[in-house]
Amino acid sequence: MEAKIIYFTVNGRPEQAEFPTDCPAQDIKDLFRAAAEAGPYDILKLYNTKGNIINISPQLAPNSPHSCYKLEVVAADCNSELLGSDPAVALGFDLSSMEKRLQSLEKRIQTEATETPAIVYEMKRQVESFREKLESVEHLSWLGLFKDMSEGTHKPSPFYHKRTLRKTREECEHVREKFLQMSSLEVSEEVRQYLKTPTFDNWQWEDAEIMVLLQVMYTDLDFISTFNIEQDVLQQFLYEVYRRYNNIPFHNFKHCFCVTQMMYGLIWLTDLRSKIDSIDLLIMLTSAVCHDLDHTGYNNAYQINARTELALRYNDISPLENHHCAVAFEILEKSESNIFRNLPTEQYKRIREGIIKCILATDMTRHTEILNKFKAILPVFDFSNKDHRDVLMMIMIKVSDISNEARPMDVAEPWLDCLLQEFFNQSDMEKLEGLPVTPFMDRDKVTKPSSQTGFIRFVLFPLFIELANLFPCLEQHIIDPVRKALDYYTEMEKALEREKQNRAQSDKKPSTSKEPIAHPEPGGTTKPVNL
Secondary structure (H helix, E strand, O other): OOEEEEEEEEOOEEEEEEEEOOOOHHHHHHHHHHHOOOOOOOEEEEEOOOOOEEOOOOOOOOOOHHHOEEEEEEEEOOOOOOOOOOHHHHOOOOHHHHHHHHHHHHHHHHHHOOOOOHHHHHHHHHHHHHHHHHHOOOOOEOOEOOOOOOOOOOOOOOOHHHOOOOOOHHHHHHHHHHHHHHOOOEEOHHHHHHOOOOOOOHHHOOHHHHHHHHHHHHHHOOHHHHOOOOHHHHHHHHHHHHHOOOOOOOOOHHHHHHHHHHHHHHHHHOOHHHOOOHHHHHHHHHHHHHOOOOOOOOOHHHHHHOOOHHHHHOOOOOHHHHHHHHHHHHHHHOHHHOOOOOOOHHHHHHHHHHHHHHHHOOOHHHHHHHHHHHHHHHHHOOOOOHHHHHHHHHHHHHHHHOOHHHOOHHHHHHHHHHHHHHHHHHHHHHHHHOOOOOHHHOOOOOOHHHHHHHHHHHHHHHHHHHHHHHOHHHHHHHHHHHHHHHHHHHHHHHHHHHHHHHHHHHHHOOOOOOOOEEEEOOOOOEEEEOO
């Protein structure tokens, strides 16, 4: 069976892992976890030679000792005592001594008998089996001796069309348990700094890990101490938010995280903490967390044309955004998940008003209205003016909401694939139900590059440029990457057009026939000529 050999370092110590190419992903992760002497809920990340996080999976590219990957425990429980590099010793077993005694016994038997008895082979097999169990995190928890015999059935499939819209109770409980086990982890300073940048790669983090990172954001912005947020209440809030994002291709929990992470990054990049109140920052971050709660994958145009319950309830006025707000405050109405429960009534009212304004601002039908307001106040922008701050907060969540193209291409492009999948699902449903088909969602008319070039030119650039006019430091962080994205999709569009023209020309060419053509011979006879 073909095997892969992966060379990597752990704390500067060279290691190598060998596994079959068809090895299950969880077994490979357990192999690396054992090498790092990590607990079952510690968060491990593997870095390539460029310093980028790469997936620990069967698709991991083989390397050489000269191009070692780097394995790091980026979040660990500092309060738990690891069993160390030799679990057998920590548990009171001296495995080496047992092996030596067995070898000695084997030699004595061989000198006294012509062949090794079967019982010795059985003893060797049992010792080897025992070693494997001790070295396998599948059978040994670093937090105590118990077996984890779960078959991974709780792991959600990456194929959204095979999943129910709402998360199952089992799926939620599995992630919740994992998150609570991880919630006390101390996230490394390197990851905390990386979290503040627009280059952060969301694809390398599982849902429970994402919840840990969201908790870090609330902690590092000093919201926990400033607003007296209890840790268990924050954890329950984040879990309820996770639970209320649906299994759809784009507007899911990972999108919620990406928008929140971009908002968090913008707050740090623009030094907004020194310019506006903490309560406004809390509004902005929490709005980003909640901005697409219970999205079903069909936009406002569909809701209105199909006369859905949401459209009827909200009288065709931003039905989705109004619903996202309502779900957010359903969560916050419960005392156990109300992160604002220790605030005075006046502060709570201000936060509620601010969150509603921010989430409603994400309705793209209001894009021009909000952008024009911002452009009008920009020349005289005053951070002490509440009206000015309110418009800025709406602009910030709008930028964060559509910021994927400001990320590295290997992070941004998969998001476009997810978005197009959701768009095409909607247009297919519109055709099926005889509703007006949303033009930019029609799989028969839209291509990947054509969906982006116009959007970047006429929506992203005008919005991002105005924000960069207020914060010039954002030029390199969000404007330059978007320019590169526009060049990338423009070239892709040209290539598709060339391919289309070449195909059209080849279709017009007369077909060459292999049938014999008759040419007249002198005297009136004909002679077939093969072409």
